[in-house]
Amino acid sequence: MSLNTHIPVDKEYLVNNVLLNESADLPADVEKLLKLVRREKVKYPVIFVGTGSCGLISGAGETLIEINKYLSDRDLRADVVETGCTGYCSMEPVIEVQLPGKTRVSFKNVTSEKLPFVLDGMFNSMVPVEHVLGQYKSPSLELWKDVPFIGELSFFSMQYRNLMKNWGRINPLSIEEYIATGGYRSYIKTIRNYTHEEVCDIVEKSGLQGRGGGGFLTGKKWKVAHTVMADQRYLLCNADESDPGGFANRAMIESDPHRLLEGVIIAAYAIGTSKAYIYIRNDYRNAIERLEKAVDRARDYGLLGHDVYGSGFNIDVIIRKGPGAFVCGEETAMISSIEGKRGMPRPKPPYPAVSGLFGKPTVVNNVETLSNIPAIFENGPDWFMSLGNETSPGTKMLVLSGKVNNQGIIEVPMGTSVKDLIFGAGGGIPGKKSFRAVQIGGPSGGFITADNIDIPYDFDSLASEGVYMGSGVMVVLDQDCCIxxxxxxxxxxxxxxxxxxxxxxxxxxxxxxxxxxxxxxxxxxxxxxxxxxxxxxxxxxxxxxxxxxxxxxxxxxxxxxxxxxxxxxxxxxxxxxxxxxRKCSAGVCKELRLFYIDVEKCTGCTACAPKCPESAIIGTKHHPFFIVEEKCTGCGICYDVCKFSAILVK
Amino acid sequence: MDDQTSVILSRYPRGHRDCLIPILQDIQEEYGYLSESSVIEVARYLGLPSSKIFGLATFYNQFRFEPRGRFHIRLCHGTSCHVTAASEIIKELGKKLRIGPGEISRDGMFSLELVACMGACHLAPLMQVNDNYHTRLDPAGIRDIIDSYIEGEE
Structure with a gap:
């Protein structure tokens, strides 16, 4: 038993035969090795545990300890791999088990108590059906009987996973696994074959718009920064995700940090800079740790540093921890913060692409924008154009939360209707309650109601309803929520x-x-x-x-x-x-309600009565008190002073 | 001069203004808060007025100027937590601990911090006490959770 085991692959071998090999088809022996690295075939059972932040909060850490205990107690040989997150938050902690010759099966809500039951079943080739989420399709492996396919679940069936391709599938800390899924090949191809202008052109042609919310054409922004004469330029990656309810960028970094890193490096090459900053929210401890390790591994592989593989391109990536200010999501504010000042925005123009960090041309891109870059170079701009709709190409990551059955992160083509998102992938509203509205875009966004719920989710359609896409947060509100x-x-x-x-x-x-x-x-x-x-x-x-x-x-x-x-x-x-x-029909606005005393809980301590400004509370010591409803103004003072939680609201 | 502070400062040999935030973060990581003396130390090192540094540090949510309690409570107040009655929990915690957000209890046992979003909305409302998470909180159960920590210490 060993933790986070990966197939030992020689670094030189991977570099020479995979990264530096530009042909589309790799030789059979190389492909065979990569298959092993991707765990398409396994020799020993492999147990995957999703240890992204949401997984850990749900108890994945305890599950992991329990797995190791289970294996050592029974003296079993199995590999344990920590993966990122599958995006299906309501099912966390998620574990997956792959037995030799069989397909990989995913299990939901596997807390440490449930774990022995799940593993007992699997090691005896009997799938514990009540905990199963689904199995993955694989042409060369034997399927489990009576286990649904994971791709056919309502949460996954309408998704198109391009950015989230590796989420929950690979070990995010292993650069070998990322390379085995095709990673860093676009980067090497780009710096060897394209000029800076060509890279900007390709991205502009793909129609990729800034995913931070602005929706500006990324390729165009890069071009501006590239054409300004300067001795130094900077690339800033905005990972300071602070919208309440938004955590897709964190999950991206925790689940596939190398994809972001590759995007950052290609963008840096496009604008011709040797210095890129990743500005990440300090609260994201797990993500920062994984990102730092990813940067170290990339440096070790010679993907970062001086004269990368003889191309003459120098690049260094610096991680800066954002000390927590929502306004630092604004590009000029973020620049001030990196310069060591208060994160306050400044007037534009000059735009950062002309004069930004330390007065040099600076491009600020969001995590999601940059994570899209590797796939654009792998599959071509036309492929990217073909996803999504005419006005907004590509896919978008969304966070579904609030009063909805399936909560989590999804990735769908732009232009999917909001209704499909909530009632398809989201699985509708829990508890037979009725849908009231969905709040899109966090504190700077707006509401979509049942009347216009058919609207397609893309930049222009949402803007026409006065809603701003923002970082893709969707909080569903039901009849019990007060707007x-x-x-x-x-x-x-x-x-x-x-x-x-x-x-x-x-x-x-x-x-x-x-x-x-x-x-x-x-x-x-x-x-x-x-x-x-x-x-x-x-x-x-x-x-x-x-x-x-x-x-x-x-x-x-x-x-x-x-x-x-x-x-x-x-x-x-x-x-x-x-x-x-003066009424709140959802019953949320507390102060619009009247108070009464729970006779069972009230001890007659007399704490409330003298405090009541209207003398509306009457009673005798050591006996339950009463509130005279006509006199009560609902100030809530009694509610606050009561030590026995005996005062309740109607 | 404090040993630990000087060790931290020695990690930033060139000492430009853009090192200021990383230095303050390192100091907070070490001590749990920014003391007046450490801010003055940093000001001397970087050649900046200490008022500027206080001005910067108070701007950002991360920096604290009071030590943490032995049990540091971080309560999530994101949108999902709000629609699932996080404000009730803030009230209950305030009643139980007699402190508000950003404060520390008189015996130094608990300190309370409100966090914009912890990003675990499916478990809302939730709070973190040191390294433990308490999820799907119910305002009525808050007192029991706090009591369990008090008992644990005794």
Missing amino acids: IDTVKYFMDFIQKESCGKCIPCREGTRRMLEVYENITKRPVDENGHTTLERFKGVMQLESLASVIKDTSLCGLGQKAPNPVISSLKYFRSEYEEHIFD
């Missing part, structure tokens, strides 16, 4: 994360939050000043939104009012209900 409360949450997030440079963004978002706080709060009385303020605030919400949109410098400010505008457009009745009826 007003969700928008309030986003405004709270934005006003905390606003860098403070532009007054409209800094003050405006705070005022907007106040408006939302006012309409979700029970006023002292309906005749006073606060009521007037409440109505005035709501009336000004729309004009405030347009001012913030027009006068802020960066994407954060310009897109901050999006949730407000979008919710006002589709959920006006919900606003009216909160403002006029």
